[in-house]
Amino acid sequence: xxxxxxxxxxxxxxALLAACSSNNGSPPVTPGPARPLAIGYTxxxxxxxxxxxxxxxxxxxSPALVADPTCPETGASGYVPDVVKGxxxxxxxxxxxxxGISGAVIGPDIQTTxxxxxxxxxxxxxxxxxxxxxxxxxxxxxxxxxxxxxxxxVTIFAGGNDVNAIVNALACGAGGTTPATQxxxxxxxxxxxxxxxxxxxxxVHKNAPSATIVVANIPNFAxxxxxxxxxxxxxxxxxxxxxxxDTNVINMVVAAGVPVxxxxxxxxxxxxxxxxxxxxxxxxxxxxxxxxxxLTQALANAPAAPQAQCAQxxxxxxxxxxxxxxxxxxxxxx
Numbered sequence: 089x090x091x092x093x094x095x096x097x098x099x100x101x102x103a104l105l106a107a108c109s110s111n112n113g114s115p116p117v118t119p120g121p122a123r124p125l126a127i128g129y130t131x132x133x134x135x136x137x138x139x140x141x142x143x144x145x146x147x148x149x150s151p152a153l154v155a156d157p158t159c160p161e162t163g164a165s166g167y168v169p170d171v172v173k174g175x176x177x178x179x180x181x182x183x184x185x186x187x188g189i190s191g192a193v194i195g196p197d198i199q200t201t202x203x204x205x206x207x208x209x210x211x212x213x214x215x216x217x218x219x220x221x222x223x224x225x226x227x228x229x230x231x232x233x234x235x236x237x238x239x240x241x242v243t244i245f246a247g248g249n250d251v252n253a254i255v256n257a258l259a260c261g262a263g264g265t266t267p268a269t270q271x272x273x274x275x276x277x278x279x280x281x282x283x284x285x286x287x288x289x290x291x292v293h294k295n296a297p298s299a300t301i302v303v304a305n306i307p308n309f310a311x312x313x314x315x316x317x318x319x320x321x322x323x324x325x326x327x328x329x330x331x332x333x334d335t336n337v338i339n340m341v342v343a344a345g346v347p348v349x350x351x352x353x354x355x356x357x358x359x360x361x362x363x364x365x366x367x368x369x370x371x372x373x374x375x376x377x378x379x380x381x382x383l384t385q386a387l388a389n390a391p392a393a394p395q396a397q398c399a400q401x402x403x404x405x406x407x408x409x410x411x412x413x414x415x416x417x418x419x420x421x422x
Contacts, residue, residue, distance in 0.1 A: 125179055128182070128239040128240055132187050132292070135191065137245065140190060146188075155189055156186070168379075170378075174379055185239065192249065194250055198253055208256065227288055232291055232292065235292055236296060241302075243303070244289065244302075246288070247334075251309055251329050282333075303338060305333075310403045311327075312357070313363050350395060356377045
């Protein structure tokens with residue numbers, strides 16, 4: 089059994105068109121104006137799903153643990169509303185359920201780890217986080233239960249906040265002081281992410297059995313703009329954890345028939361012109377590229393598999409030469 093139900097998404101439109109064209113011996117009927125084919129689209133994500141960094145993001149007026157029911161507002165930008173607009177060009181009218189919650193991580197285990205160690209640039213560096221600095225939610229407990237069972241398309245974009253949380257905990261001493269203990273800590277956290285990700289994808293398929301599920305992997309965060317001024321050790325940690333999550337977890341779901349948007353090996357994922365001023369979140373151009381990739385994978389007869397190896401998996405040599413050492417760890421909090 090696979091989790092890719094792209095056939096259901098496309099066959100839905102074909103069946104409706106066939107039904108409308110058949111007269112079963114009745115007098116011919118003059119068709120009225122073409123009506124878009126309605127599909128349900130559910131977006132699972134964090135601040136990216138609510139368009140943080142876009143020109144018109146969601147207002148985020150709802151409580152921290154609740155997805156904003158008004159998202160996206162009329163005229164909003166970001167990859168979620170861009171996907172809706174993209175579907176319209178293919179004759180689909182997508183009714184949107186945006187479950188994004190800013191700051192969310194994949195599951196309660198990484199949320200617990202994150203909240204044990206305040207960000208070094210925050211109010212309680214390396215101490216238990218204050219409510220103002222806390223990671224507020226996770227996908228499994230705060231987004232998954234609300235997935236629309238009638239959805240025909242679901243996007244999942246996870247991992248950015250998790251990488252930052254793991255690196256921050258590592259910098260605060262969570263992995264001890266030796267390479268062996270630090271490696272063991274990273275392995276433990278990536279394994280936890282893997283279990284949670286598999287649970288999330290499987291549960292979405294169970295809860296919305298007709299949905300096409302498309303996931304995105306994550307860039308090598310050592311190569312995105314916000315990492316440029318980080319110490320070499322931090323950048324190595326960002327790289328190792330990003331690549332491990334993609335290689336060992338997210339990319340593996342292709343075996344179950346789930347298309348993967350390969351952000352890690354896409355040069356657009358590292359272009360400064362595609363980023364908001366924080367160097368971590370996309371801007372309108374970055375979100376438009378992401379939306380296009382989601383749609384391409386969703387509607388392709390044979391979605392492209394993520395690359396096993398690419399140049400973007402290593403810290404770019406030109407950037408390596410510009411790295412500074414001894415600077416404070418200041419990972420973005422979204």
